[in-house]
Amino acid sequence: MRASVPDILPRVPLAPRTTWRIGGPAEHFAVPRSLEEVFALFELAASRGWPLFFLGRGSNILVDDAGLPGLTLQVGGLTEFSRQGDRLRAGAGVALPRLARRLADMGVAGFEFLEGIPGTVGAGVRLNAGAWGREIAGLLSRVWVATPAGRLLEFTPAELEPGYRSTRLLAFPHWLVVGAEFRLFGEEDPVSIRARMAELAARRRTVQPASPRSCGSVFKNPPQGPAAGRLIDEAGLKGRRLGDAVVSRKHANFILNAGRATAAQVKALIALIQEEVWRRFGVALEREVVFLPEDLSGHH
Ligand SMILES: Cc1cc2nc3c(=O)[nH]c(=O)nc-3n(C[C@H](O)[C@H](O)[C@H](O)COP(=O)(O)OP(=O)(O)OC[C@H]3O[C@@H](n4cnc5c(N)ncnc54)[C@H](O)[C@@H]3O)c2cc1C
Numbered sequence: 427m428r429a430s431v432p433d434i435l436p437r438v439p440l441a442p443r444t445t446w447r448i449g450g451p452a453e454h455f456a457v458p459r460s461l462e463e464v465f466a467l468f469e470l471a472a473s474r475g476w477p478l479f480f481l482g483r484g485s486n487i488l489v490d491d492a493g494l495p496g497l498t499l500q501v502g503g504l505t506e507f508s509r510q511g512d513r514l515r516a517g518a519g520v521a522l523p524r525l526a527r528r529l530a531d532m533g534v535a536g537f538e539f540l541e542g543i544p545g546t547v548g549a550g551v552r553l554n555a556g557a558w559g560r561e562i563a564g565l566l567s568r569v570w571v572a573t574p575a576g577r578l579l580e581f582t583p584a585e586l587e588p589g590y591r592s593t594r595l596l597a598f599p600h601w602l603v604v605g606a607e608f609r610l611f612g613e614e615d616p617v618s619i620r621a622r623m624a625e626l627a628a629r630r631r632t633v634q635p636a637s638p639r640s641c642g643s644v645f646k647n648p649p650q651g652p653a654a655g656r657l658i659d660e661a662g663l664k665g666r667r668l669g670d671a672v673v674s675r676k677h678a679n680f681i682l683n684a685g686r687a688t689a690a691q692v693k694a695l696i697a698l699i700q701e702e703v704w705r706r707f708g709v710a711l712e713r714e715v716v717f718l719p720e721d722l723s724g725h726h
Pocket of ligand 1 (some may be wrong): 445479480481482483484485486487501518542543544545546547548549550551552553554555556557601602603604638640641642643716
């Protein structure tokens with residue numbers, strides 16, 4: 427028997443589902459609650475000829491002002507969270523800060539750095555999210571990916587070839603990370619784990635803007651250094667504004683939505699930064715943030 431297809435909603439605004447609060451609506455929008463529902467939605471999208479987009483917590487995307495055609499699948503319904511001994515399985519929709527806090531309460535150390543990354547397990551695995559010199563790939567034992575052809579693939583972290591803000595999954599934008607298994611090590615008193623998390627949060631507050639309306643770092647740090655934020659700062663771009671899109675004065679690799687910024691304004695500001703940094707320092711800044719729908723091809 428076919429799995430039932432979850433509700434598909436028409437013209438759902440995406441701006442409130444992104445941290446930047448920018449972008450138009452999804453033509454169609456659904457929240458699958460199981461792997462069966464994911465596959466049923468894949469099938470439906472294929473039969474209707476709808477392009478497919480994936481959304482986590484929208485903390486690393488810029489949605490176009492015209493919105494997204496086809497079907498946007500939000501992974502927030504994939505919420506498995508189950509521990510067996512030294513392994514933990516988490517669904518793609520589990521928020522990274524929640525994962526970190528729940529493990530801290532269980533007395534499992536090593537996940538503290540995830541608390542300040544406001545995304546999901548699925549998107550975090552895809553991009554190998556990280557902070558303070560730690561990366562999510564270092565915690566993984568297995569990853570499950572659903573493909574539009576109806577297959578469920580399993581990968582070890584080594585097979586994903588993780589690097590700085592990258593895995594091989596970036597080359598397959600139509601593959602949906604549905605869940606991951608983490609290795610739990612480093613038992614410790616929850617109180618001291620929580621104390622370390624508070625310390626990291628305090629460090630973040632000193633270097634990052636207070637406004638939640640950003641996507642975190644817009645650009646990757648160039649491999650040969652210096653950091654993207656420093657280059658943008660030295661190019662004199664702190665505070666540069668196009669409409670309501672503003673380069674943060676506190677951390678130049680952040681672009682803030684200071685009011686009613688549009689995707690067009692953010693894109694123009696990003697292009698201006700790339701041009702200035704190239705002209706001044708000969709460095710081509712590579713975007714970390716994903717443009718939807720443009721980056722659907724996986725090249726960004
Ligand atoms: C204030 C702030 C601080 C941040 N700090 C950090 C940091 O320290 N380190 C860091 O690495 N990042 C940081 N980020 C960026 C962001 O939180 C991460 O990249 C996070 O992993 C994105 O998760 P998300 O669920 O919000 O993804 P989304 O923005 O919803 O999606 C990002 C991309 O992943 C795709 N995607 C989403 N879910 C899946 C899935 N299940 N399978 C396949 N593809 C999927 C989307 O289609 C899109 O292309 C920060 C962001 C903010 C706003």
